[in-house]
Amino acid sequence: MTPDNKIRPTDAPESVPPIRTAEGGLANGTAPMNRMARWIPWGIIATAFIHTVYAFVTMSGAWGDIVDAGVFNGIEKDAEREAAVWFFYAGIGLLGFGTFALKEVRATGRIPLQIALYLVGIGGTMVVVLPDSGGWMLLVLGALTLVSRRGAADRR
Template identity: 40%
Template sequence: MNTLTRWVPRLIIITALLHFVWAFVQPNAWAAIAGDGFWRTVVDTEAGDYFAREASVWFLVSGVTLLAMGTLARHVIRTTGRLPAQLGWYLVVIGIPLCVFYFPVTGGWPVVAIGVLALLAARRPVRAGETVETVEA
């Protein structure tokens, strides 16, 4: 397993953690969401704080999604010794629309960069003599 293969899941997990932090540090609407009881608290598009509520929820959901992708990638690497190329494609496909729609200021650029790194890592063959680390069940 090469260094790039080991670092891609770490970078995805770090990005997920940054999403969690930003979901609660940015000007957010968690107090309003909790005050309204959570249920259907982001459906009123006419509400004055609609965009703050929506951003709060989407940063949290994106963090969970990235965390799932990163930990699953780590598991796949430990099991097979390789990073699947589709992980890189998923990240690129997620990041490009963010870059296009929110150009130039967006967090989509790091997602695209990590996706490209994942594609590069997936192209590298397992070297002769390398062993696959197995996960104890």
């Protein structure tokens, strides 16, 4: 300390332990989380990325037809073009789920129940009507989300 009772930077300890809240989270706003909850949002985001890229790679003919038709109203009630556009937008929607889940995990340590239910609902119905699809991935991600929430509740 200096004669005027001010602390110099060299007086501070070299490492200060993090300050924890009563719930076990850190005072800087991050929350405790299990490994599963930490990685599930990234699984959703990866699925969104794959879905969006797949829409352009495997359906490139439909996108070319949309451009050839002038883009505005370029679907022209063509089933293949509609499928390409919906496939693309589904990827964007999954990206929204994933980024929201990531934000919530960082803030609370848990993925919201609504994300789990959306994934199970979308994946489950998709598996029923189209078993040979990516619906299985959504169903698995939703089930893992439910399991991660249960584990987080057990630790509280």
